[in-house]
Amino acid sequence: MKCIIVEDEPLAAKVIEKYLSEIDGIHLIAKCANAVEAFNVLKKEKVDLIFLDIKMPKISGFDFLRSLNYQPKVIITTAYRDYALESYEYEITDYLLKPISFERFLKAINKAMKSELPVNSTADKSTGTVSEDANGFIFVKSEKKMIKVWLKEIVYVEGLKDYVRIITTKENIICDLSLNYLEKKLPVKKFIRIHRSYIVSLEHIKSYTPTEIQIQNKYLPIGRFYKRSVINILSEGTL
Numbered sequence: 001m002k003c004i005i006v007e008d009e010p011l012a013a014k015v016i017e018k019y020l021s022e023i024d025g026i027h028l029i030a031k032c033a034n035a036v037e038a039f040n041v042l043k044k045e046k047v048d049l050i051f052l053d054i055k056m057p058k059i060s061g062f063d064f065l066r067s068l069n070y071q072p073k074v075i076i077t078t079a080y081r082d083y084a085l086e087s088y089e090y091e092i093t094d095y096l097l098k099p100i101s102f103e104r105f106l107k108a109i110n111k112a113m114k115s116e117l118p119v120n121s122t123a124d125k126s127t128g129t130v131s132e133d134a135n136g137f138i139f140v141k142s143e144k145k146m147i148k149v150w151l152k153e154i155v156y157v158e159g160l161k162d163y164v165r166i167i168t169t170k171e172n173i174i175c176d177l178s179l180n181y182l183e184k185k186l187p188v189k190k191f192i193r194i195h196r197s198y199i200v201s202l203e204h205i206k207s208y209t210p211t212e213i214q215i216q217n218k219y220l221p222i223g224r225f226y227k228r229s230v231i232n233i234l235s236e237g238t239l
Contacts, residue, residue: 001049001113002026002045003048003050004028004041005017005032006037006053007031007077008033013031013033016051016100019106022102025113029041029045034059046072048072048073049072049075051077055078055080065090071196075093075108075112076095077100090224091223093111093112094108096108136152140166140177141175151187153170154186155215155216156198156200156201157179157186157191158197158198160197162176164177164182179196179197179199186199192229193226194222195221198221200213208222208230210227
């Protein structure tokens with residue numbers, strides 16, 4: 001995972017950098033003293049994870065998050081408890097209060113890495129895999145067997161705590177997969193991520209508003225980080 005630190009307190013940034021140096025699988029791209037520096041970094045390179053302070057000069061952490069065109073994992077690092085509730089509106093991975101202990105830091109990292117690792121990794125308890133086929137179907141592992149799922153039959157996919165649920169026109173399939181991993185396997189021209197918990201089939205969308213999508217008889221929320229890209233994609237088919 002590629003990450004950046006966005007922190008205006010040099011000592012706090014140094015602590016996070018030290019903690020990261022002790023963890024395999026994460027590459028620190030840059031340390032940024034404010035959101036403007038971070039924005040310039042993200043224009044050049046896409047990252048998977050951001051360690052983000054909230055109260056910073058020029059632009060707050062929340063304002064910075066609203067400016068992003070895609071949603072990396074975000075771990076808030078702050079000295080203030082007051083922003084905890086508001087921060088979860090931004091679908092963050094974790095909220096760390098300073099001073100941050102290594103044990104608490106490691107717990108946050110595990111949350112972030114678990115959702116990014118392929119499911120056959122030793123760091124994930126799941127043993128499921130996904131394989132793709134050019135003819136319009138994927139195989140997913142469910143109940144100890146590989147099940148063929150036709151892409152045209154997938155209505156939407158819901159990410160739950162330790163697995164995903166694939167809702168098709170015929171059945172619901174529970175799989176030991178992470179939603180992020182499955183997202184990488186589904187063709188982008190047919191499916192769109194609308195929320196940290198949902199991927200939907202473009203073919204099965206009935207209607208949409210700036211805040212939700214109707215698919216079958218269910219209304220699914222559009223996440224704050226996904227709103228711009230979702231509306232842009234859907235509006236391309238609007239007459």
